[in-house]
Amino acid sequence: MKQKFFLVLLTVVLFVSVGTGLAQENDPTLTLRLNRNFGYGGIGKIQGRFTLEASGPENLSRVEFFIDEKLMGIVEQPPFEYRFHTDDYSPGMHVFSVIGHTSNGLVLQSNQISKVLLSPEDTWAETQQIVVPLLAVVGVLTLVGLGAPLLFKRKKIFQIGKYGPAGGAVCPGCGLPYPRHVLSPNMLVGKLEHCPHCRKWSIVPRSSAANLEEAESRYQLEEPQIPLTSPPEEELKRMLEESRFED
Ligand SMILES: [Zn+2]
Structure with a gap:
């Protein structure tokens, strides 16, 4: 009796979980991506011209682009893209998202993308942080390359x-x-x-x-290893003998 109860419970649990899984897959989803057109894109930090790109079901008819809670723009026909420049918004952390409307009246909420918008000055500082050590490495390698032949010559x-x-x-x-x-x-x-x-x-x-x-x-x-210092007397004799020829 007890076993049968567990079996029923298990079946119900399985059925419900599979059911919700299927339901989620059938639900139309709206995906937001951020593409860089021109500028800086470090880890979580961006600066420059970017495009927000929304993709959803076939019958998507209207997409509203948001930065934080503020509406950036509305696109009413594919491609559902919105271009922006980071300089048009205040520097700091911002959350991008879109809301999509389908022709049959569904309202879809997209994923959120969090990015820190950098000012051009910040980007320069960030770039320096990457470029300066890189230049140092290149410099050291160049010096090693120049120095190696000298070492071998020595x-x-x-x-x-x-x-x-x-x-x-x-x-x-x-x-x-x-x-x-x-x-x-x-x-x-x-x-x-x-x-x-x-x-x-x-x-x-x-x-x-x-x-x-x-x-x-x-x-x-x-x-033969010629001794660098020969006995002084011999050296003197040799010098005298050599000088004799010079006269
Ligand atoms: Zn030889």
């Missing part, structure tokens, strides 16, 4: 054992080691590099540590 002085993230290579021309540049073009088998020792261009793969070590010892043999 790094060209070869230092034994320092090859950087792209690894070192052994020059096929002179057999000396040098670091590969991260930004050098990749040519499948290796990177296109310029040897700092013999100035030969070649496509070089990353060399193994053993190969690099071997090349390093070759480099040290070929270009």
